[in-house]
Amino acid sequence: MQKDKLLMTPGPTMIPPRVLEVMSRQIIHHRTKEFEAIFDGLEEDLKFVFQTKNVVLIMASSGTGAMESAVVNMFSPGDKVLAISIGAFGDRFAEIAKTYGLNVEKLSVNWGEAVNIDDVRNILEADKNKEIKGILMTHNETSTGVTNNVEAVGKLVKGTDRLLIVDAISSLGGLDLQTDNWGADVVVTGSQKGLMSPPGLSFVSVSEKAWEACNRSTLPKFYWDYRKYKKGILKEVSENPPYTPAISLITGQAEALKIIKEEGLQNVFDRHRKLALATQKGVEALGLKLLPKQEVSSYIITAVNAPEGIDIEKVRKIMNLKYDIMVTGGQKHLKGKIFRIGHCGFVDGFDIIKTFAALEYALDEVGYKVEFGASLSAVQKALV
Ligand SMILES: Cc1ncc(COP(=O)(O)O)c(C=O)c1O
Known part of the structure; x- marks a missing residue:
């Protein structure tokens, strides 16, 4: 049988039949009113799920691409970051930052534990010259089944010049993540877990503080340049998004977020x-x-x-x-x-x-x- x-x-996780049905329809063109309505609706619903007023960028990549995009948009070569790692995906974030020539201070814990907030506080307090420009952390470490306290780290970062960059790839849509209230400057996620869609889309919320950092950042970027995506979303240019989007995935994701909204x-x-x-x-x-x-x-x-x-x-x-x-x-x-x-x-x-x-x-x-x-x-x- x-x-x-x-x-x-x-x-990937299971996909609701309603989402499968929408994705199986004939393709539509992305420079049309029909697509624009779907894309704008998705943008609004993403803000709801991210619990943010920030612009949420919609890109075609797996979650790792979005992690890389956060690094290249926020920093410049030699910038110091604190990478909190409690497992394989925390290690990956630190590795990406190293790949781009950042000065990475790594705070690692035994696999199976969450980060101790006192350890984070001590490192930040010891950084008298404010060399640490950002903190990279995993909300939910999928490799060990552990959830970190983003809210507590957010309290240490709020009101400072430092950026809090959160990998919410396995948490968003399943765990409470209050992007704005908790002071998360950049939050990255993917379509294939809590958001109940196939792999292939990534979403990034970017705070005002993070946009300022983006304008200062000198790391090379083209496809990943957040400013191009933002212009489209804010209707400052007619091409929204800037490149051919993953149209069928976007229509599916829009439907999946409707289901999340219906459930509450x-x-x-x-x-x-x-x-x-x-x-x-x-x-x-x-x-x-x-x-x-x-x-x-x-x-x-x-x-x-x-x-x-x-x-x-x-x-x-x-x-x-x-x-x-x-x-x-x-x-x-x-x-x-x-x-x-x-x-x-x-x-x-x-x-x-x-x-x-x-x-x-x-x-x-x-x-x-x-x-x-x-x-x-x-x-x-x-x-x-
Ligand atoms: C916490 C976390 N970060 C990053 C990733 C990497 O995402 P992707 O496989 O979509 O590139 C995953 C995927 O399993 C994850 O669970």
Whole structure:
């Protein structure tokens, strides 16, 4: 029997049928009134999801492209930045900054932990000459299933000349991220996770302070030059966006954001929280342990330590091939040591229940002692 694979991964995530339907329509031209209305609507809805009054740029790239765009638009060669890294994606941000010749001070923590705000404060206070021009941080570290406290870092940066640049690629649309209230100057995200669309679009919110930095920045840029995208959005030029956009993805994304608006942002956050807490209960009922401490465990992805002596890659393979449910493995040095259950975007309680049913079968098949139904009962109770 051929069924759709259920992606319980942190991206790409499942796509609502309404979005699929819109994207399957015949292409329209991007220099038309019809496209303009869709694009303008998307811009407004992005502001709503980013919780910002800033211009939100719409570009064609994966999330990493948007991270790179933030670096080349905000800084000049030799500028010093503080890169907070709590996992693979924090490392990537630091790496991008190094690639462009920035002077990177890296604050790393053990994988599975969130950054300690006192450590950030101490570094900024020790920087008497204000050499640190910006902070790069990951909101939700997908590789370890940990959420950082952006609001607290924002408080350290607000009212200073420093920029706070946030990778919200796996958090936006799933976790509360109050761009303006928290003082996040540049927030980057991608279409393929909480925003319930296929990969290929990236979105960047840019504050007034960040636009000033953009005008000062001397790093080379052409396709990524934020000013060109802004001019179109503000209707200062007729070409909006400046280059051929990913038209079908944009129409799909516009539909996906309508769905988010219909549900309501707070309801979306509450749903992710509820699914995460139910997942944690299921994990516990199986005698398994989370990688992070529960207090910092992400609401969009749950990272679980592999049980002693169990080949977790085999478990994932059974879930995928026999039960058509994909969960993700560990990255870098955590490969084979953890697995990660994504509950991000177009996900409901029954998806979690199915995932645990498959996990129980797969664990049993590789010899882990499972009491059938134990995790399902825990998940169901948590979902009531
Ligand atoms: C937190 C985070 N940052 C960056 C990325 C990279 O995004 P992309 O794979 O779309 O380039 C991801 C994707 O998994 C992510 O989860």
